[in-house]
Amino acid sequence: MDFFRQTLVIARKDLRAELRTKEAINASLAFALVILVLFSFAFDPLEEQTREMSGGLLWIVFAFAGTLVLNRSFAREVPNDCLDALVAAPISGAALFMGKALANFLLVISVELVSLPVFGIFYNVHWTSRIWSLLLVLALGTWGLTVIGTIFSALTVNIRLRELMAPLLVYPMLIPVLMSAMQLTMQLIAGKPLGGENEVWLRLMVAFDVIFTALSLVLLETVLVG
Amino acid sequence: MREKLIYGLGTIAAVLLARDLYSIFMQLPDEASQGMIYRIIFFHVPAAITAMLCAGVTLITSVGYLLTKNLKYDAISVAVTEVGLAFLAANLVTGSIWGRIIWGIWWTWDARLTSALVCWLLYAGYLMLRRAIEEPTARARISAVFNIFAFVDVPIVIFSIKWWRTQHPQPVFWGGGSIDPAMYLTAVLNLVALILLAVVLALIRLRQEEVQREIDSLRRYAHAV
Amino acid sequence: MSAVAAEGVWKFYGDYPALRDVILHADPGACLALIGRNGAGKTTLLRIIGGFSKAGRGQVRIFGNDPRETETRRRVGWIGHGISVYDELSALENLTLFGRLYNLPDPHKSAMEWLERTGLDRVKDGLVREFSRGMRQRLAVARAFLHQPSVLLLDEPFTALDDRAIAVLQRLLREALAEGRTVVMSTHQLREALELATHVALLNRGKVAFHGERTAQMVADPGWVYAHYDEA
Numbered sequence: 001m002d003f004f005r006q007t008l009v010i011a012r013k014d015l016r017a018e019l020r021t022k023e024a025i026n027a028s029l030a031f032a033l034v035i036l037v038l039f040s041f042a043f044d045p046l047e048e049q050t051r052e053m054s055g056g057l058l059w060i061v062f063a064f065a066g067t068l069v070l071n072r073s074f075a076r077e078v079p080n081d082c083l084d085a086l087v088a089a090p091i092s093g094a095a096l097f098m099g100k101a102l103a104n105f106l107l108v109i110s111v112e113l114v115s116l117p118v119f120g121i122f123y124n125v126h127w128t129s130r131i132w133s134l135l136l137v138l139a140l141g142t143w144g145l146t147v148i149g150t151i152f153s154a155l156t157v158n159i160r161l162r163e164l165m166a167p168l169l170v171y172p173m174l175i176p177v178l179m180s181a182m183q184l185t186m187q188l189i190a191g192k193p194l195g196g197e198n199e200v201w202l203r204l205m206v207a208f209d210v211i212f213t214a215l216s217l218v219l220l221e222t223v224l225v226g
Numbered sequence: 227m228r229e230k231l232i233y234g235l236g237t238i239a240a241v242l243l244a245r246d247l248y249s250i251f252m253q254l255p256d257e258a259s260q261g262m263i264y265r266i267i268f269f270h271v272p273a274a275i276t277a278m279l280c281a282g283v284t285l286i287t288s289v290g291y292l293l294t295k296n297l298k299y300d301a302i303s304v305a306v307t308e309v310g311l312a313f314l315a316a317n318l319v320t321g322s323i324w325g326r327i328i329w330g331i332w333w334t335w336d337a338r339l340t341s342a343l344v345c346w347l348l349y350a351g352y353l354m355l356r357r358a359i360e361e362p363t364a365r366a367r368i369s370a371v372f373n374i375f376a377f378v379d380v381p382i383v384i385f386s387i388k389w390w391r392t393q394h395p396q397p398v399f400w401g402g403g404s405i406d407p408a409m410y411l412t413a414v415l416n417l418v419a420l421i422l423l424a425v426v427l428a429l430i431r432l433r434q435e436e437v438q439r440e441i442d443s444l445r446r447y448a449h450a451v
Numbered sequence: 452m453s454a455v456a457a458e459g460v461w462k463f464y465g466d467y468p469a470l471r472d473v474i475l476h477a478d479p480g481a482c483l484a485l486i487g488r489n490g491a492g493k494t495t496l497l498r499i500i501g502g503f504s505k506a507g508r509g510q511v512r513i514f515g516n517d518p519r520e521t522e523t524r525r526r527v528g529w530i531g532h533g534i535s536v537y538d539e540l541s542a543l544e545n546l547t548l549f550g551r552l553y554n555l556p557d558p559h560k561s562a563m564e565w566l567e568r569t570g571l572d573r574v575k576d577g578l579v580r581e582f583s584r585g586m587r588q589r590l591a592v593a594r595a596f597l598h599q600p601s602v603l604l605l606d607e608p609f610t611a612l613d614d615r616a617i618a619v620l621q622r623l624l625r626e627a628l629a630e631g632r633t634v635v636m637s638t639h640q641l642r643e644a645l646e647l648a649t650h651v652a653l654l655n656r657g658k659v660a661f662h663g664e665r666t667a668q669m670v671a672d673p674g675w676v677y678a679h680y681d682e683a
Contacts, residue, residue, distance in 0.1 A: 002554075009551045017539040081533025085594070087503055089552040090524040151375070155368055159358040169355060169372070172347040173379050176386040183390070197393070204386055215378060222292060223371050225519065226363075226505045295507065297465065362465030363507075443466035450490060450656060 003098075006091040010099025011106075017076065018107060024072045025107055032065035032115045036122055045123045054123050055186030059178050061115060063145060063171070066108040070149025071166045073100050074157040083157065083224070093221030097150065101216075105146045112138060130188045137188065140205040141181030147209065148173050151216040154223050180205045228429060236426045242419035249412045263327040268409075270320040272417040273313045274342065276424050280310025281349070285377040288370035297439065300366035303373060305431035307352055309424050314346045337391035341384045348376045348383075362439065452515050454479040454602055454633035455500060459509035462495055462657075469495045471657040472509070477633055477650065479601075482624070484644040484665070485637040486676065487654035493637035494532075494606055496654065500635065501529050501604045513602055525553060528600030530608050534591035538580035542571050542590050545579060546597055553598035565593040569619055585613040592620050596627070603627060605636035609643045617643060641673035653680050 018024055039057055043050045077083035086096060116138075120127050127134060148170055156166045180201040187198050194202060250265050284303045291299035321339050326332050333339070355372055359365035453476040462470040470492045477483040485493050498504050500511050502518035516523045529535075536545045543562055550558025566572040569589040579587060588611075595603065603624070609617055624634055624647055638644040645651070645665060653661040653676050661680040669675050 006552070009548065013537075013540075013548050016544070017537055020539045079533075080538060081531055081535050082537055084503060084529065084531050084533065085535035085549070086552075088501060088524060088527065088529045089549070090521045090554070091552055092521070148375075155355075155372060156358075158364065159355070159368070160360075161358055165355065165358050169351045172344055172351060173375065175344055176379070176382045179386050179390055183393070200389055204382070204389075208382060211378060211382070212375070215375065219371050219374070223368065225503065226295075226367055295505075363463065439465050443464075446464065446467035 003092065003095050006095035007099040007102060010086075010091070010096055011102040014073075014076075014100055014103035015106065018072075018103070024069045025111060028065045028068045028108075028111045029114060031068055032061050032111060033118060035061045035064060036115070036119055040122060051123065051125055052186065052190070054119070054125050055184075055189050056182040057123075058116075058119055058185060059141065059182045061119070062108075062112050062142070063174060063178055065111055065115070066142070066145050067149060067167050067170060069107050069111065070104055070146065070170075071153055071163065073104050073150050073153040075153065075162060078157060087224055093224065094217040097154075097216055097220040101146050101150045101213075104150055105143060108146060109138065109142050112142060125189055127189050129191050130193065133194045134185065134188045136194075137181055137184045137202075137205075140202075140209060141177055144177030144181075144205060144209050144212070145174060147212045147216055148177075151212075151220065151223070154220055157224075177205055177208045180208070228433065232426055232429050235422045235429075239419045239422035239426060242415050242422070246412050246416045246419060263324055266320050266324050268413055268416045269420075270317055270324065271413070272420045273317040273320065274338075275417060276420045277310045277314040277317060277342075277345075279421065280306045280313065280424060280428075281345075281377060281380065284310070284373055288373040288377075291366055291370045295363075297362065297366055300362075300370065301432055301435040301439070302428070303366075303370065304353075304356060305428045305435055306424075307349055307373075308431055309427045311346065311349050311353070312427070313420070313424060314342060314349070318342055318346065335391070337388045340391075341387045344383050344387070345380055348379060352376060362442065453477060453512070454481070454514060455483070455635055456512045457496065457500065457509070458512065460496065460499060460506045460511060461508035462492070462499060462504075463507040468507075469657050470499075470506075473654075473657070473659055475652055475659060475662055477635055479633050480628065480631045481649045482628055482634040482647050483636070483650045483652060484641075484648035485635060485652050485654065486639075486641065486644075487637075487660075488681070490656075491654040492657040493654055495657075497604055497606050497635065497637050498531075501527065525598065526601040528595040528598065528603045530591055530595045530603075530605045532606060534579075534587050534594075536579055536587070536590050536594055539578065541576045541578055542566060542582075542593075543575040545590065546593060549594050549597055555598060561597055565597050568596075568623070569593040570615075584611075585616045588612050588616040589619055592616070592623060596623060601632055603632060603634045603636075605634065605638075607637055607639060609638060609640040621647065645670050645673055651676060653677070655681055 043053075043057075074083070077086060116127060119125065152166050152170050152173075156162045156169070159165060183201045184194065184198055188194070192198070246268065250268055283306045287299040287303045287306070291297070291303065318339065321342070322332050325334060352369055352372055356365055356369050359368055456476040457473045460470055460473040461468055473492075473496060475483070485497065487493050499506050500513070500518060502524060511518055513523050513527060518524070518527070537548075540548065543566065546562035546565060547558045550561050555561050563572065563575070566575050569592055571586060571589055571593065574582070574586065579590065582590070608620060612620065621643065628634060628647070634647070636644060648665045651661070651663065651665050651669060652659060660682070661676055
């Protein structure tokens with residue numbers, strides 16, 4: 001189908017452009033590592049309590065580092081007026097959004113997958129006990145982060161102080177999905193399984209992802225053209 | 227016409243508020259466990275309800291703008307959002323004061339206060355976004371889309387924070403319980419008064435927004451000549 | 452049916468009308484030169500025709516259809532102020548990308564063909580950010596022509612072009628017009644534009660002050676239209 005084909009064309013283009021320069025992904029990774037180090041000064045990594053809240057810390061790292069990548073999403077189309085070419089091309093706003101979101105998702109999750117072992121080492125946390133559930137939570141949480149980050153990157157693409165505005169707007173929106181991811185991550189790292197009491201967080205993440213993906217697919221064209 | 231509306235509604239609001247203040251301070255007795263400070267509820271809760279109504283109105287006007295491209299809807303959106311934000315801030319402040327008196331702390335991450343704070347941040351973002359866009363048509367469109375996202379997020383935020391607090395309980399502000407019928411009338415009348423006040427403030431702000439738009443276009447004319 | 456038609460188009464920025472009741476058309480095979488001072492509304496109008504923004508009132512039609520429809524977009528080529536190609540990709544990668552976006556049957560082949568036609572085949576694997584200005588502009592032209600659009604919209608295409616790029620663009624436009632394609636271009640460079648134009652439209656503060664065929668007199672004296680129809 002045209003939609004899937006166009007989505008892949010856009011996603012490949014974004015990935016190729018980013019991987020060639022690696023600007024955003026390097027900055028994001030460096031930022032993640034720096035925050036992890038800084039947190040170790042704020043909280044003593046040896047304390048049992050720190051290990052308990054490490055799940056929450058992890059998602060703060062992911063949110064901040066991820067935003068670096070996500071802001072670039074539409075900002076990279078501004079030099080040379082490439083955004084004009086994309087708007088003029090015969091692709092749907094939904095395909096443009098999905099392609100960029102897909103590329104962003106892959107970039108952000110690769111930063112997270114590198115940060116995860118580093119986090120485990122720095123904070124002496126065993127995160128592998130429920131690895132598949134953890135990866136599921138990682139995927140759902142990152143998708144929520146990606147969707148909001150991508151659509152807000154489009155919203156702020158032409159405005160003054162874009163770099164300042166986008167994070168300011170994005171973080172309050174992300175509170176539900178970040179909170180869910182933090183809760184679940186803390187539980188999983190502590191060895192508890194998904195399901196039972198935790199299930200509501202999982203459902204919340206899925207609902208968040210579905211609702212805002214749908215909203216973004218529908219509204220991207222309005223944001224870019226009117 | 228609008229002037230008369232402003233004065234008319236303002237007068238009704240003032241009368242209601244005067245009646246309520248009299249009732250609150252002179253007639254109603256102190257509450258059993260809380261003493262004087264419980265009277266703040268007559269403003270705390272209606273402020274929140276008014277703010278929620280404002281959010282609903284701005285959603286409708288934002289969608290209205292996107293459908294009709296009439297900037298009148300955009301002007302109402304910003305006016306009502308600002309007023310709603312003010313009432314939400316009043317809700318936060320009264321809640322904080324109540325907490326200080328009853329619990330001795332200025333803030334606790336109670337579900338309702340936290341939700342109110344996050345919603346405040348969301349809609350404050352709307353105003354900041356508008357500041358960053360100069361061209362009126364783009365500003366209206368972008369902020370309308372943002373408003374839709376913010377409004378959809380509000381129930382999700384409220385639910386998630388409520389569930390978070392169910393799992394990690396903290397001191398709860400405003401325990402449940404029923405309201406004495408005598409207090410009920412005053413509470414409802416105060417709600418009406420605050421809503422009228424909100425409408426009056428929004429109308430004033432709306433006029434200011436329209437004048438601003440006229441000035442902007444006159445400025446463009448001047449530059450073009 | 453006109454290839455491009457503006458039917459009573461108004462565009463507002465806030466309450467300020469940037470375009471006022473613009474009525475214009477270009478028939479298939481015509482080359483319409485849109486002239487006017489800075490701020491007259493040429494770019495605004497062109498961007499509405501190209502589907503980048505929407506008219507406040509009235510409408511634009513390309514072959515009778517809305518510019519935003521997918522099929523219409525497939526038939527339109529755009530050259531704006533920017534080159535609209537990616538610095539981090541090579542010339543070939545850029546054109547292949549756009550070939551795929553426009554759903555061409557053989558994007559690679561079309562890309563190679565247009566690299567040759569714009570004299571960029573030797574640098575096809577070079578990254579665009581390493582290109583000279585003229586090379587970047589020629590690549591922009593290749594990108595616009597790649598999918599064989601029926602309508603070409605050009606916003607001040609000759610501005611900031613070097614001589615070689617101007618020659619390439621003029622040659623390609625002449626060929627396109629000979630093939631029956633339609634061109635609408637806004638311009639300050641009257642001489643180059645009037646050589647190609649079949650029709651001329653003058654915009655003055657958002658209104659159409661003149662719309663008619665290009666005459667020999669205009670070519671001889673490019674300022675003629677301004678002198679006769681432009682208000683101070």
